[in-house]
Amino acid sequence: MQDEKMLRSQLAKAMPWFGMDIGGTLTKLVYFEPKDITPDEQDQEAEILRNIRRYLTKNSAYGKTGHRDTHLQMDNVEIRKRRGSLHFIRFQTTDMSNFLLLAKQKGMAELVTTVCATGGGAFKFENEFRQQVNMKLAKFDELDTLIKGILFAEVQNPTECYFYENARDIMKSEKRAFDFSKPYPFILVNVGSGVSILAVYGPDNYKRVSGTSLGGGTFLGLCCLLTGCNSFEEAIQLATKGDNRKVDKLVRDIYGGDYDRFGLTGDLVASSFGQMHIKDKRSSVSREDLANATLVTITNNIGSIARMCALNEKMDKVVFVGNFLRVNPISMKLLAYAMEFWSNGTLKALFLEHEGYFGALGCLLQFNGEIAAALNETAETSQQTQKSETTADTFSNTINSTTSPHSNNTNNSDS
Numbered sequence: 001m002q003d004e005k006m007l008r009s010q011l012a013k014a015m016p017w018f019g020m021d022i023g024g025t026l027t028k029l030v031y032f033e034p035k036d037i038t039p040d041e042q043d044q045e046a047e048i049l050r051n052i053r054r055y056l057t058k059n060s061a062y063g064k065t066g067h068r069d070t071h072l073q074m075d076n077v078e079i080r081k082r083r084g085s086l087h088f089i090r091f092q093t094t095d096m097s098n099f100l101l102l103a104k105q106k107g108m109a110e111l112v113t114t115v116c117a118t119g120g121g122a123f124k125f126e127n128e129f130r131q132q133v134n135m136k137l138a139k140f141d142e143l144d145t146l147i148k149g150i151l152f153a154e155v156q157n158p159t160e161c162y163f164y165e166n167a168r169d170i171m172k173s174e175k176r177a178f179d180f181s182k183p184y185p186f187i188l189v190n191v192g193s194g195v196s197i198l199a200v201y202g203p204d205n206y207k208r209v210s211g212t213s214l215g216g217g218t219f220l221g222l223c224c225l226l227t228g229c230n231s232f233e234e235a236i237q238l239a240t241k242g243d244n245r246k247v248d249k250l251v252r253d254i255y256g257g258d259y260d261r262f263g264l265t266g267d268l269v270a271s272s273f274g275q276m277h278i279k280d281k282r283s284s285v286s287r288e289d290l291a292n293a294t295l296v297t298i299t300n301n302i303g304s305i306a307r308m309c310a311l312n313e314k315m316d317k318v319v320f321v322g323n324f325l326r327v328n329p330i331s332m333k334l335l336a337y338a339m340e341f342w343s344n345g346t347l348k349a350l351f352l353e354h355e356g357y358f359g360a361l362g363c364l365l366q367f368n369g370e371i372a373a374a375l376n377e378t379a380e381t382s383q384q385t386q387k388s389e390t391t392a393d394t395f396s397n398t399i400n401s402t403t404s405p406h407s408n409n410t411n412n413s414d415s
Helices: 002-012 039-044 047-058 093-105 126-133 142-156 216-227 232-241 251-255 279-284 287-313 329-342 358-365 367-399
Strands: 017-022 026-034 066-068 074-079 082-092 114-118 136-139 161-165 174-177 186-191 195-202 205-212 269-271 317-321 348-352
Touching (some): 047 082, 074 142, 082 358, 114 358, 142 195, 142 205, 142 317, 142 348, 232 287
Antiparallel strands (some): 161 174, 195 205
16 A cells, blocks of 8 residues: 555656666657646745756756757647656766766655666666666667657657758758658668667557668777777768768779669769778878768668668658767768669658657656556555455455465566
8 A cells, every 4th residue: 555655656746757768879868847837836846856957957068978959859848738848868878877976966866766768778777776876767668669759759840850852962962841740651760879670550560670780889989990089979070071982992993984784873882991902092091081981881781771671561761760860961861862872762761850869758758657557556466465365364264274374476566
């Protein structure tokens, strides 16, 4: 009964609402700030909660790697009959200890006992959350939350989805809004440290069809090795200024021009880094060229796999998401070009404004749902216990036995 009261108390707490996606490289956090707080709620709101809300919403940088993407803020959003703003915050997963220290200093654990989380880090850091700040991580499947977050964002933000017009001319291609109100079916390519590819037929009907270990983590790792850069942003800046043609071997380097028989133009990459076995070529390339070639290599690989998945599933929409696309229009244009070129215009590469935050957003949407489920479990367990006790008492009275009935059947459900 005491557990049920505690869970009901948790369920009644509308704030703070957080969703976390703890990835291999970045941790993404979505925070819902209510704007419809009543005078009574304002009076009851704890000073700690006010301080947390003020700290999160009035700053755009937290420590060394924490940032709030202010341009992604969504206002006038309705979640469980409350209206407010969604804030999108990210930090490097290697700084998780600093995040936990901040949560402890701000008194967050005094207000929240459960945080909904997804991603591999929800398992990796479970003990740290419990031991350092006494918080439980309610873990959700990362693909379920990804799709839930995408569908919610599309409904709330009509301009969420876009594509690149004139995709075959990367220098002249322009961003255009795309009507994604009738999305199904589509291929979903989630590019994080690695890549997962899903075929989505409906809101609760999808399957993982492919993936690759060569993703955003590969790009960053290789760039750090090859160029000496220290961050994803620096790697992208270098790539934007470079020329992969000084690093890669092109079709024209092999055939002297186009390969007309198979419709291969001379400027297509025939071999990534194919020039780097030549000493003179190695000595003449710049850090920028190496970064650009690395980016082209990764995007070509992702685009090729995505295209094959679309063909196999007979789908004509390919949606790319993930933090690899953050501050990275050059990769989006390369992916759009690849889809357009290799499909002869039958496949369209689509992108979403909130890129890598959909998993965290999907967790946020399930916050109260998780507690409600736990509440139901507790209530059912309580009823079963009472029923068992009643049955045991009846049995005991019937046989007039001095032996106390016992059960070795325990319920350790972890929602």
